[in-house]
Amino acid sequence: MASIETYYVKGELTKSGRPRDADRRYMVRYRKPDNKSTDKRGFRTRREAEIFLHAKETTKHRGEFIDVSAARSPIGTLGEHWLATKVGLKPSALAPLESTWRLYVEPQWGTRPVASIRHSEVQQWVAELAAGTATTKHTKPGTRSATHVIRAYGILAAILDVAVKDRRIASNPARGVELPRKAKRAxxxxxxxxxxxxxxSAKQHGTLVRFLAYTGERWGEAVEQRVMDLDMPRRRTNVRQNAVxxxxxxxxxxPKNHEARSVPFPAFLAEELTAQCEGKSQTQLVFGSxxxxxxxPSTRDGWYRAAILRAQAADATFPRLTLHDLRHTAASLAVSSGANVKAVQKMLGHASAAMTLDIYADLFDDDLDAVGTHLDAARSQALVGISWVRSA
Known part of the structure; x- marks a missing residue:
């Protein structure tokens, strides 16, 4: 049960040896939602103590109680606990989170009590990261990409979301912050x-380049292909695992979406893949030893960069592109050969056809142009009889 008690602060006594009324204070004892007892001291009047107690009881009934002691928990401690809960993430997804936490979030906010963070501070931090003026003992000045800024902000916001659910704070001060926009690269x-x-131009890696450009597999999926994954009669490769x-x-x-898939490859690749598998057991890797x-390969001096430079020397219009861009080429070549969006989705292993359309909407522009032509032709054919009736 809650109660209000009287106590006296240390001060001068009256002539009769009793504490002065001016030194009287009130203390509220109450229980938190977890039924643990706590108290709040220092009220000068009983009315102030009653108002405080009433407010606490109301927030408990509404499920809005904020634990003052828990609100003093530092972001550093909460962040470590938050990272520890990400056991279900793939290592390739967890690594950038841990790196961003260590480089940008923890140095800035680690020592701050969770209840002390203000919306304006988070907005300023995001702006400084984007502008390249934010520095820590681990980082140097320099503009951060929108991806890095959004990831850093997302970690802080996620930690504060948990703090809200734990009733350490009433609301998340990071929500509503303006973030830099990701520039969509063509x-x-x-x-x-x-x-x-x-x-x-890639020389001994030529088959791997063709494989990436015609199957659309991610790099990790391609280099993890085993001899037993190749179904030569059907000209299919089965994607079961990913090496990162x-x-x-x-x-x-x-694989990325935790789902295996079957990917077709063109007939001309069969002979080259067979050569790659020669002398290998069913469980060995198709590419490499x-x-x-x-x-x-290194983006600075690896074999792929050297191949790009050779190709550009032979063709002035040859674009700069990453290994992952070969996946985009596969989508383009598939669409130009007549593949519909559902087939491209399955080939690339996207979660939905909507995702495929969002990424490769530009590849289906010709399909949109054809819609009008097909509708016009269909209408003309359907109305032939009606036109004959009217003319009669």
């Missing part, structure tokens, strides 16, 4: 002849 698409030029480089170590896990994964 996808570079290679033609069939440009794919071949790049494959020839995390902190210098190859980690094998499920068979026992060790082909490592992601």
């Amino acid at each position: 996808h570079p698409y290679l033609t069939h002849s440009q794919v071949e030029l790049l494959a020839l 480089l995390v902190n210098g170590k190859i980690i094998v896990g499920t 068979g026992d060790a994964h082909v490592r992601t």
Whole structure:
């Protein structure tokens, strides 16, 4: 049960040896929602104590109680607990979160009590990150990409969301902050002849380049392909696992959406893939030695960059593109060959056709143009009889 008690602060006594009325204070004892007892001291009048007690009881009944002691918890402690709950994430997804927490979030907010953070402070921090003026002992000045800024903000906001649910704070001060927009980069698409030029420029990695450009598999999916994953009679490759480089170590896990899929490949690749598998057991890797994964080439001086430079020297119109852009090329070549959005979705392993359309809407512009033509032709054919009746 809640109660209000009287006590006296240390002060001068009256002539009769009793404490002075001016030194009288009131203390409220009450129970938190977890039934633990706590108190609040320092009220100068009983009325103030009653108002405080009434407010606490009301927030408990409404489910809005805020634990004052819990509100003093530092973001550093809450952040570590939040990261520890991300056990279900793939290592490749967890690593950037841990890095961003260590470099940007924890140095800025780690020592701050969760209840002390203000919306305006979060907005200023986001603006400084985007402008490149925010620095910590781990980072130097410099403009951060929108992706990095949004990820850093997202971590702080997620931690504060948990604090709200735990009733450490009443609302999340990070919500409603204006974030930088991600600039949508136009996808570079290679033609069939440009794919071949790049494959020839890649020399011993030519088959891998063609495989990426015609199947649309992610790099980690392609280099994890085993001999037993290839279904030569059906010209299919089964994507069951994904190999990702995390902190210098190859980690094998499920594909991005945790779902296996079957991907078609063109007939001309069958002979090259057969050559890659020659002398290997069913469980060995298709590409490379068979026992060790082909490592992601360096963006500065790796074989892929060298292949791009050779291709550009031979073709002045050859675009700059990453390994992942070969996945976009696969989508482009599939659509140009007549594949519909559902087929492209299944080939690429997207979660939905809507996602495929969102990423590759530009590839289906010709389909939109054809809609009007097809509707006009269909109407003309359907109205032939009606026109004959009217003319009669």
